[in-house]
Amino acid sequence: MIKSFKYLLALSIVLLAFGCKSSKRIVESGELNEKLSAKQIIKQHEKGQLDFKTLQAKVKIEYTEVGKDKSQNYTLNLRLEKGKTIWLSATLGLARAKITPDKVQFYDKINNQFFDGNYALLSDFLGVELNYEKVENLLLGSSIFELDSKTYKASTHEKSYMLSPKDQDALFEVFLLLNPGHFKMDSQQIFQPREKRFLQVDYKSYQDVEKQILPETFEIIAVEDEDQVTIALEYKSVTLNSELRFPFRIPSGYKEIIIQ
Template sequence: MKLYKISALLLLLILNVGCRSTKTLTSSAAIDEGMTAKQIIKQMDKQEARFKTLQAKVRFDYTEGTKSINHTVTLRMEKDKTIWLNAGVAGISLARVMITQDQVKFYDKLNNQYFDGDFSLLTKLLGTEIDFEKIQNIFLGEPIFDLKNDTYVTFPNEESYVLQPKNQQAIFELFFLINPGFFKLDSQQIYQPFDKRMLQIDYKKYQQVSGQIFPENIRIIAVENNDEVIIDLDFKGISLNDDVRFPFSIPSGSKEIELE
């Protein structure tokens, strides 16, 4: 798959509003080498985000080779149902994305184009089934795979617990790095060495909102062969459980994008 297609797909995941009291979290907790993988996963379950709706102000920095894009956009979510993303200027929407359980669609007014499809292209990109829950979990700092569906082993590094499947596959390797202080992800990594692909999602900072823990800074690195895309997301404000709307209407005259 060409890198420009990776770029388009990842931009779907990036594209913010109210602000509540937040606090950046720091952790100086020591690694407990006696903790088992099951105990770590149990602690992670306790930190799972619980809310009905979420709004956030997000700044993203996108780098592909010598090209870079910087923007601030709007993210709205209804948990387990809808992810809605909007980029605009002076109240005018220039690009909008809506992701539901079975559909991905977006429009781009600047280029007069739109896309309306499913998750098949994302599945092809990652080499594994991708769906709404996995995309949602990226934003929330949670594993994109259900850790209860496999047997994991753990070993510590200097700052994190590392989880990996007990029977790691040579063609598809998974690693999850867990913060020992508040048991959220420091990083999740997928390697496909035969296809020369790598997806790494690093969680640089977390913040506390209404007693829950959410990412404050996320870095996404996607590599295919020698091509690399880097996306940094900074969540400037998060509010929970407000009334939100998800307006979406493809502008008339837009041309459909057909991605191979």
């Protein structure tokens, strides 16, 4: 049960969705220019940073434990105030999560239990030290790492530009693939060979929302030893910049879950 809860909570944190009722899918049309420098690619990527205050959506997800014939489908309600609060609620409020830059909270009415902690759980699950800003960047199609042309080099890989550290750490390898059309992420890949850990985030499609480019669907793959979890996300019925509330109160008498 504890292992399942860890996956569910980690999943809840990453179920942020971005889009709009009037969204339009972007047709990829960019062509690679092998003469572009890392500085130019990073500059174009930074131009695509998003500007909105709040977001509300329904999120359709599929969670799969590969090789174990375990697959589950969910639809969650999401409310988000950019940079401040992520709020998720299951049908009938049977489970609810509230995530801020300082805290990660969750309660489950079915089993009368709750969790009140920080980002250590998600960092351990994905194998990368994360905070609120990095999670938000991952879900917006932006780099989870701070990019600097002094420390990154540019190349091409298939249909994408690729940024990687000039001094690649053999214990922690990073590869960032950017789309030549809009310079958002095509893929973010992190390898930890010694720990046999691998994290890959593949952005399948993007959408144009009020002249902002946002992910439409993407897939998170987390591998540790022989265990692999895949989380596929699709965003539906999304609105931007509405006035939102984020009700959250852990019911009295619930048992606290302590995860070592």
